[in-house]
Amino acid sequence: MWKFSVRRTLIMIPQLIVLSILIFVLGQLMPGDALSGQVGPDVDPARLDEIREQMGWNDPWHEQYARWMGGVLQGDLGESFRFKMPVTELIGQRIVNSFWLSVATLILTYIIAIPLGITSGRFNDTWRDQLITGYSYVGFATPLFIFALVMLWLFGFTLGWFPTSGSVTPGLEPGTFEYVMSKLYHLLLPAISMALITTYSTIQYLRNEIVDTKQKDFIITARAKGASETRVYNRHILRNSLLPIAAFLGFEITGLIGGSIFIENIFGYPGMGQLLVESISLRDYTVLTAVTLLFGIASILGALLSDIILSIVDPRIRIK
Amino acid sequence: MADKLLEIKNLTTSFRIKDDYHAAVDNLSLTVNKNEVLAIVGESGCGKSALAFSIMGLHTRAKIDGDILYRDHNIAKMTPSELNKVRGKDIGMIFQDPLTSLNPLMQIEEQIGETLLLHNKEMSKTARQERVLDLLNKVGIPRAEYVMNQFPHELSGGMRQRVMIAMAIANKPELLIADEPTTALDVTIQSQILDLINKLKDEMNAGIVLITHDLGVVAEMADRVAVMYAGQIVEVADVKTLFANPLHPYTRSLLNSVPNSDQEQDQLHVIQGIVPSLQNLPREGCRFSARIPWVDESAHEKHPELREVDPGHQVRCTCYKHFSFPDETKEEQHVLS
Numbered sequence: 001m002w003k004f005s006v007r008r009t010l011i012m013i014p015q016l017i018v019l020s021i022l023i024f025v026l027g028q029l030m031p032g033d034a035l036s037g038q039v040g041p042d043v044d045p046a047r048l049d050e051i052r053e054q055m056g057w058n059d060p061w062h063e064q065y066a067r068w069m070g071g072v073l074q075g076d077l078g079e080s081f082r083f084k085m086p087v088t089e090l091i092g093q094r095i096v097n098s099f100w101l102s103v104a105t106l107i108l109t110y111i112i113a114i115p116l117g118i119t120s121g122r123f124n125d126t127w128r129d130q131l132i133t134g135y136s137y138v139g140f141a142t143p144l145f146i147f148a149l150v151m152l153w154l155f156g157f158t159l160g161w162f163p164t165s166g167s168v169t170p171g172l173e174p175g176t177f178e179y180v181m182s183k184l185y186h187l188l189l190p191a192i193s194m195a196l197i198t199t200y201s202t203i204q205y206l207r208n209e210i211v212d213t214k215q216k217d218f219i220i221t222a223r224a225k226g227a228s229e230t231r232v233y234n235r236h237i238l239r240n241s242l243l244p245i246a247a248f249l250g251f252e253i254t255g256l257i258g259g260s261i262f263i264e265n266i267f268g269y270p271g272m273g274q275l276l277v278e279s280i281s282l283r284d285y286t287v288l289t290a291v292t293l294l295f296g297i298a299s300i301l302g303a304l305l306s307d308i309i310l311s312i313v314d315p316r317i318r319i320k
Numbered sequence: 321m322a323d324k325l326l327e328i329k330n331l332t333t334s335f336r337i338k339d340d341y342h343a344a345v346d347n348l349s350l351t352v353n354k355n356e357v358l359a360i361v362g363e364s365g366c367g368k369s370a371l372a373f374s375i376m377g378l379h380t381r382a383k384i385d386g387d388i389l390y391r392d393h394n395i396a397k398m399t400p401s402e403l404n405k406v407r408g409k410d411i412g413m414i415f416q417d418p419l420t421s422l423n424p425l426m427q428i429e430e431q432i433g434e435t436l437l438l439h440n441k442e443m444s445k446t447a448r449q450e451r452v453l454d455l456l457n458k459v460g461i462p463r464a465e466y467v468m469n470q471f472p473h474e475l476s477g478g479m480r481q482r483v484m485i486a487m488a489i490a491n492k493p494e495l496l497i498a499d500e501p502t503t504a505l506d507v508t509i510q511s512q513i514l515d516l517i518n519k520l521k522d523e524m525n526a527g528i529v530l531i532t533h534d535l536g537v538v539a540e541m542a543d544r545v546a547v548m549y550a551g552q553i554v555e556v557a558d559v560k561t562l563f564a565n566p567l568h569p570y571t572r573s574l575l576n577s578v579p580n581s582d583q584e585q586d587q588l589h590v591i592q593g594i595v596p597s598l599q600n601l602p603r604e605g606c607r608f609s610a611r612i613p614w615v616d617e618s619a620h621e622k623h624p625e626l627r628e629v630d631p632g633h634q635v636r637c638t639c640y641k642h643f644s645f646p647d648e649t650k651e652e653q654h655v656l657s
Contacts, residue, residue: 217420224376224415225435225487226408229400235434239425315471316424 004311008304019296020072024065027289068289078286082278087290090275095294097167098264098271101187105260106252108195113202120203121210121241122233129207136200144197148266151193162189165268190267194260202245209241216240246313250306254298325495325527326352326375331386331396333367333374335598341383342598344370346551348386349626352495357521357528359542359559361535361574365595367551368531369416372499375529376413377403390495409439412488414498418480418505422472428483429468432456435490455486460516478509482516489520497529502537514541535578539563544632547571550595550607553626557633567635569615569643570608576645589645606637614646615639 052058056067071078077087120132156164163169167186172179213219214237222236261273268274272291279287311317328350334341344367352358360368373379375388377395388395395406407413415421423431432452436443443451449468456464459482472480481501488496498517502510518541521528530541538545538559545562547555547570555568566572576589593611596602602610606620624637 217415217417218423220378221415221421221484221487222423222434223378224407224413226404226406226438227434228404231438236423240423243425314425316473 005304005308008307012300012304015300016297019300020069020293021065023289023292023296024068025061027285027292028061028064030283072290072293077290080279080284080287082282082284082287087286090287091272091290091294094270094272094275097187097269098273100183101191101260101263101269101271104184104187104191105194105198108191109199109202112195113199113206116199117203117206118210118233118238120207121214122237124207124211132203133207136203139197139200142197144194144260145262145266147197148190148193148263151189152266155189162186167270187269190260190263190269193267194263202248205244205248206241209244210237213237213240243310243314247306247310250304250309251299251302253305254302323354324351325354325390327387327389328352328375329387329389331371331374331384331388333370333379334383334385335370336381336383337599342601344382344551344598345374346603348551348553350546350553350556352527352529353544354494354527355521355525356543357530357541359530359532359538359545360548361532361538361545362548363533363574363591363595365597366548368533368548369499370551371548372413372497372529372531375497376407376411378413404438408435408493409491410493411495411497412491412493414481414484414488414496414501416500416503418477418484421484422480424472427469427471428452428456428475431472432483432487432490435487439491451490452486455490456483458489458520459483459486460512461486477505478512481505481509481513485513485516485520489524489526492524493526495527495529496524497531499531500533501530502532502534510537517541535574547574550601552607552636553634554608554636555634556626557630561630561633565633567629567633567640568608568637569612569640572643572645573612606639608637609639612639612643615643619643 049058056064068078075088077091079085080087080090083090116132116135120129123129152164155161163186167183168179169182169186172182219232219236222232227235260271261277263269264271264273265277272294275287276291276295278284279291328348331345331348331350332343333345334343336342346367348367348371350358360371362368370379370382374382374384375395377398384396386396390406390410393402393406395403398406422428426434429449429452432455433448436448436451452468453464456467461467461479461482467475467479472483475483481504485501496517501517502513505513514537517528517530520526530537532538542559544556544558546553547562547568549570555562555566555571557565562571563575566575570591573589573591577591579588591611592613596607596610601607605622606624609615609617609620619639619642621637621639624639626634626636628634
């Protein structure tokens with residue numbers, strides 16, 4: 001187990017190097033830079049070139065990359081052109097918001113998906129299953145950005161039950177109870193909207209696993225032992241059906257860091273997804289490369305985490 | 321006359337295909353006595369397993385008519401909770417494929433322990449552990465203390481079948497149903513498993529229903545044999561009679577298909593055709609007639625019944641009186657050594 005994790009982590013290093021080069025070069029290839037559109041039209045273009053020269057933006061890409069990488073390795077992701085603050089600090093603020101939003105979404109997803117998936121799988125091809133499958137198809141077919149807008153309009157503006165933007169009411173002291181409750185209140189509507197729409201995959205996964213496991217020989221063995229139907233479901237079928245869901249958790253955790261671009265933008269929620277979109281449109285390279293790199297690292301870690309979780313829950317792939 | 325343990329009366333197990341029910345076990349009556357090994361023989365698709373599953377009440381989507389009398393209960397009419405009290409306690413079952421019959425996520429101790437737990441709620445955890453260890457030793461698993469904490473995938477097929485047997489006999493059942501227990505195993509392991517079942521039979525005083533298509537297994541293990549064809553029993557006899565004096569054409573054909581090592585044979589005997597599928601099964605007349613077309617129609621009965629020809633020897637249909645193989649020289653006598 002330990003050896004496996006170390007080996008997997010070592011394999012990550014070349015992956016990360018390739019990823020960082022790719023991100024850096026793609027960032028460089030984008031037209032314009034942080035100065036374009038940000039300075040007054042009466043500024044002398046020669047002066048702009050001077051600034052570019054000063055900042056080292058005219059150096060060959062590998063020199064710039066080396067400089068950037070050197071900073072990254074020391075934990076210095078550079079400074080945001082737009083926010084005029086260190087990128088690490090900026091990301092630090094945003095990542096916390098995205099994290100809690102994703103945790104709330106994940107919890108809601110499982111609260112909805114597990115009972116529905118179990119019902120659907122256990123009573124497959126009955127009206128209950130058809131109802132639940134119908135719901136998951138609707139969820140699958142509805143675009144998230146339209147559904148989120150409808151939710152925002154209905155519960156945010158028309159009914160006024162939830163705040164319509166931001167992640168906390170301004171003026172509250174961080175750390176107080178009111179502050180925490182306000183945070184929770186702000187992330188509830190985005191989390192519900194997202195959970196309702198994205199839960200279909202978990203429901204269908206679970207349903208199909210249960211339908212599949214139901215027909216396995218060891219279920220007959222369990223019945224032949226005299227186990228009641230409830231026990232057969234809880235002890236034998238469910239345990240075996242949750243394996244892929246557990247493995248999937250690793251990838252879901254990737255989303256904890258990445259946040260959701262659509263949801264955060266629609267609900268004006270200051271998270272990582274929103275930061276990414278902003279930094280692209282404003283050519284805020286340092287932020288863009290840092291955020292993209294972080295997403296990359298998160299998905300590589302997510303895959304590793306999935307493998308580790310699976311090896312914990314499934315004895316057949318337990319690693320020695 | 322031996323004591324009756326299980327009496328099956330007019331059992332019909334039907335499966336739904338499209339809108340109709342088709343009987344896989346058709347109006348079958350059979351008795352299992354205490355302390356005997358009753359072998360049920362037939363080709364694949366004859367309804368042997370469907371019969372075994374009916375006795376355990378394991379069919380989930382079949383329609384079951386008739387009676388399965390065990391002690392003073394009727395298994396066929398039991399509610400699920402009554403059934404759960406009998407399964408695993410009074411009747412144990414060993415399945416065909418030990419590779420898939422164990423829960424991959426449970427340790428061996430937990431799987432065998434579950435059978436004990438379900439029928440002895442008061443049993444302490446340590447007592448259960450000891451009993452599991454005891455059972456594992458009994459079925460001949462080496463290093464039982466170690467194997468107890470292993471998962472099924474860490475064991476070989478033979479070991480897993482031993483675990484299945486341990487599970488089936490955990491509560492000292494009076495009746496053990498073995499549904500082709502050696503089919504999925506290789507030949508050397510097969511004989512070990514059969515030896516084990518033989519050994520346990522003497523210890524347990526249980527009746528055993530052994531389902532197989534291997535006549536070698538029958539000769540080695542059985543006291544009495546029921547030959548099944550297309551959902552019906554076509555011949556019942558004790559094992560010596562059956563091998564020495566097989567009557568029904570199907571029984572004779574089966575016996576004749578066994579390669580004989582004493583004699584040089586150019587060709588193995590093959591029974592023409594296949595077992596008809598459920599939908600295409602002729603429900604009238606002698607069901608085997610289609611596979612012995614050279615026997616004249618008039619030899620068969622219109623409504624063949626099982627009839628006793630000698631005490632304890634029953635045969636269905638009259639066609640056995642007129643039956644002979646097309647090539648007379650082929651048939652040899654199968655006298656048990």
